[in-house]
Amino acid sequence: MAFLELNNVSKAFGEGKNRVTVLRGINLAVQEGEFLVILGFSGSGKSTLISLIAGLFKPETGEILLDGRSIQGPGPDRGVVFQNYALLPWMTVYENVALAVNQIFPKWQHGERIEHIEKYIEMVHLTAARHKKPAELSGGMRQRVSVARALAMQPEILLLDEPLSALDALTRGTLQYEIEKIWEQDRRTVVMITNDIDEAILLADRIVPLEPGPDGARLGTAFEIALPRARDKKKFNSDPAYRHYRNEITRHFLELRSAERSGDAAEEFLLPDVNPVRVAV
C-alpha cells in the first residue's frame, strides 16, 4: 500500500450552469520517500490538486489516504509550501518559523524549541536575516523561509505548490539545488507541482503530467526518471539520458496541445480572405 493514495478524486467549483469540473477521476499512489513531481500547464488545476492533498479543499468524489488514514482536513502532518510564500508580514523570519514550531511541539522545552527553529533557519541559510520581516527579504529568501517553516513542522509529507514559479531564473536555479540537497538529507516524501520541465527532471523520481481535458484535468502516464542523484543541471545539455527525458516529456505535452487544438478547431475564427498589399513608400 502506498504512502499517499488518491482514489478517483474529482473536484468542481461553482454552482448550476457555471459549474466547472477542474479535476476528474484522479488516481495517484506516492511511495514513502519518493519525490513526485506533477507537471502541468498553468491553469490546469495543479494548485487545486495540492490543496486537496493538503486538505484545504474537500474532494467531490473519491478519497485521499495518507498512510492509510483518510484525509478530512488540513493538518500539520502535511507541510505546505505555498506558491505565494504565505509568510505573515508582521512577523520576523524567526517568528514565522516559531509560530509553526510552537504550535506543533508544545510539549518541548523552551530551549529545545529555539534550537529546532534555529536549525531550520540555518538549513535555508537565513541565520543572518532571522530578525528581518518578509518585506525586507528578496523573493528567494521569502520562499526559503516558507520552506524552513514547512520543514520545521517535520511533516510526514511535504507539499510544494509551484514553490519557485515567482522567482527569477537565477534564484530559481539556486533554490532547486537547495531543495534537492535538503531532500537528500532526510528523504521525506515530497509532492511538488511545477510547470518547468527542467525543474521536474532535476528533482523528480517520477513525473506525472496533469493533462487538461474538456471535462476536467486528469493525470497522464508517469515518467520514471532514473537519473542518478545528485543531478547537475550544467551537465544536462550534454547528457543523452537527460535529453531523452526532456524530449519525451516535451513531445508528450506538445501532442496534448495539438490534440486540444484539433478538438476545438471548429470554433476557430474564420479569417477574412485578404492578402497584404505591398505599398511603395
Next chain:
Amino acid sequence: MTDRIIKTLEFTGLNWFVPLIRLACGEDRAEQFKAVWRTSGIAIVTFLIFLAIWSLGASNINTSLGRVPGPAQVFREARGLIDEHWEERAKRAEFYKREKQRVAEKKMKSPGEDVRIRKYTGKPTYFDQIRTSLITVFTGFLIASLIAIPIGVLCGLNRIIMTALSPLIQIFKPVSPVAWLPIVTMIVSALYTTRGGLFEKSFIISAITVALCSLWPALINTALGVASIDKDYINVSRVLQLKFSTQVFKIVLPASMPYIFAGLRISLGVGWMVLIAAEMLAQNPGLGKFVWDEFQNGSSHSLARIMVAVFTIGVVGFFLDRIMVTLHKSVSFNHEPVSA
C-alpha cells in the same frame, strides 16, 4: 538627527514642517524656500483670504447680540479666555494656601480634631472644559472600541454572525446622537442612582452617547478587515491547526490592524463631533456646554467666545486625527498608503 525629525514629521503627516527643518539646517536655500511656499505658503494665503472675507462679511451683519465678531475680536476673546484661566488658577492656588494655613492653625489649637482641606469650588476655566471634553471623548471611544472590535472580529470570521447582526447595524448606524441622548439619559438615570459616585451622571451620559455613535465605523471596518484577510494567512492557520484564540491574536488581528485603525480613526472623528452635541444637551462640563452656556448667556462677548470654541474644536479634532493617522501608519505592515 535632522533625518530623524523629518522622518517623524512625515510619519505623523505633519509634512509641511519638513522644509522648515531643512531650511534651519542650512540645506539648499532656494529649493527649500520653494518647498515652504508649496507646502505651507499656499495654505497660509488661503487662510488669510478666508480671514479677510470673514472680517468683511461679519461687519455687515447685526444680530441681537451685536455685530457678528470678526477675526480680531475672536482673537481678543481667545486671549481673554486664556487670561481668565490663569487668574482662576492663581485664585485656586491662593485658596489652597489659605486652607493649608487654616488647617495647620486648627490642628495647633485642638490636635485631636479631624480637619480637612476643603475643595475649591471655582468655576471651570476654558482649559478645564477642553480637558473634560477630551476625557469624555476618549472614554466613549474606549467603550466603543471595546465593543466594536470583538464584535467586528466575530462578524468578519463568521458569515452567520454577520448576517444575524447586519440588520441591527444597518438600522442603528445612521441614528443621530440627539436621538440617542434622551434614551441614554433615562436609562442612565434609572440605573446609576448612587449619589456622589465616581463619575458625574452627565459625564456617563455623554460618554455613552459618544460610544453609541462612534461604534459603527470601527465595527464595520473591523468586520471588513477580518473578512478580507489574505486567504494564504488563513490557510497557514488551518494547516497548523491553530487554536481559535491563537488564530485571532496571531493572525486575524495583526492582519486586519490597518483596517481596524482606519475604522478607529473615523470613529474618533465621529465621536468628537457627537461629543459637542451630547455635552450641550447633557450639560456635561465640556466644550459643548461652554458653547451652550455662552449662547444662553447672550452677552456681547458670547458670539466671539463661541467662535473661539469652534476653532478649538477644529484644532483639537485635527490633532486627534493626526494621532490616529500615526497609529494607523505604525500598524500598517504592508506600507500601503494612509490617506491624509
